[in-house]
Amino acid sequence: MKHLQFARHRRLRSSAPLRSMVRENHLRTEDLIYPLFILEGENKRNEVRSMPGVYQLTMDNLKAEMDEIAELGIPSVLLFGVPEEKDECGSQAYHDHGIVQVATRFIKENYPEIVVIADTCLCEYTSHGHCGLIENGDVHNDSSLELLVKTAVSQAEAGADIIAPSNMMDGFVAAIREGLDEAGYENIPIMSYGVKYASAFYGPFRDAADSTPQFGDRKTYQMDPANRFEALREAESDIDEGADFMIVKPGMPYLDIVRDVKNNFNLPVVIYNVSGEYSMVKAAAANGWIDEQRIVMEMLTGMKRAGADLIITYHAKDAARWLKE
Template sequence: MNDIQFSRHRRLRKNASMRELVRENHLRQDDLVYPMFILEGENKRNEVSSMPGVFQVTLDLLGKEMDEIIALGIKSVLLFGIPHEKDECGTEAFHDHGIVQKATRYIKENHPDVIVIADTCLCEYTSHGHCGVVENGRVLNDESLELLVKTAVSQAAAGADIIAPSNMMDGFVAAIRAGLDEAGYKEIPIMSYGIKYSSAFYGPFREAADSTPQFGDRKTYQMDPANRLEALREAESDVQEGADFLIVKPGLPYLDIVRDVKNSFNLPVVIYNVSGEYSMVKAASQNGWIDERSIVMEMLTGMKRAGADLIITYHAKDAARWLSEK
């Protein structure tokens, strides 16, 4: 064996301390964004049946939820609203008294250091469940932009730190940037869901947010999962229009896209570890098929390795707790 030349890669793996010393990517509580579903009404904390451990919470119970989040070291939340009433144009999305606006004011008044990211879309608020104005069965692009701008300005006025438009209308970043600037919110950044695929992994979310389309699907505005170069075109448009962050959604099936975006643009890249990914892990764990902690931490670390700067994930509470136990 003395005359055989080969590399000794295992020298850097021989014990836990050595492995930690040379570890290339690290997951931290600061990397995590926790999505929250805020429900109209009182004294309700409804567990989402397809997402064990995830709850719809009314405003009066939001304080307890925030106390837990802060205690775990999570510093950023993404808010989705579930209104009492829906209509054709999603009026509750842009009302000053909308549920996301109320939740934002509460969090910023009581926990001013928490970063509040407002999801800016109409699907939870429209009676048809689509992300824009519908006419004769078609989702209209330019007419939808006007309502999305109103929603973004309303959310900024309520105190949102970041506006996160998720509707995938053409020109949505440019329109919202212009609307925010005109309303005096030039300092509010836009976290664009610029690379959002029409994915089967969103199913559980639609139960959580009560946002299932009442007809058709969203394939005319969300991206084809087969496409890679289109993601770069979408991202480039958003950068030119004024985006400050770029979201890739979903996460696990699109890690190659995360790396492409990271290599191509110098903005913070955000990955959305979506509901279907979460629910699959939870189901397998509850059946005893996997070690949930090991799987989750490996997935989230893999997302960091792929190039994500931030991770929106329903696993955030558990991951933050496990990180603090290291």
């Protein structure tokens, strides 16, 4: 045995301080973005039935939520609106007093240090649940861009720090960048959902945002889960058009795509740890099948290891608490 030659990798794993010293990737509270669902109306705090611990909140309940977020040190929120009224063109998405615009003004006035990211899409606001205008039974690309620009500009006017278009229309970044610049918001960055797959993992989100398509699906504009190189084409187009961040969505099943984007493009990469991923963890934890804290922290650290700079996650509040321990 004394003549055997082999590496002693375990030397660096022999104690907690040593393991910490050589740890390659670190999860920080500063990496987390917490989604919020703002509901029109009064005195409502509706727990999403398929997402335990996630709520639709009316404005009178937003202060308590924001106080908790600020106390935990979470630096950024992503706002989704749940309007009382919907129509075919999603007009509440770009109304001056739309629910996201109202919530944005409130947060920026009372919590100026928290970065407000506005999700820029129409699906929560349209009566048909699709992300653009319907013509001949399909989402019409170019006419939808005009409404997305109006939405982005109205969100910027309300004080949003970042515009995050999630609609997957061709040319959406170019149109929004031009619209923001012409309106005097050339310094507002765009966090593009440029790599967004047509995924079954979004199911619980549709309960939260009340955005289930009333016919068909979104496969004509969101990406095929089987495709890898298409993601690079989508990301490259959006970057050429002026994107400042690139979102990959969903998260866990697409870590290879996160690494591809990180390796090929020099801009911050954001991963969206989506509702289905969250709900599966919550369901397993509720049944006592997993250690929720260890599972969540391992998942989020894996996303950082894959190349994500920022993580949009419904686990953000829990993770922030655990990081303080």
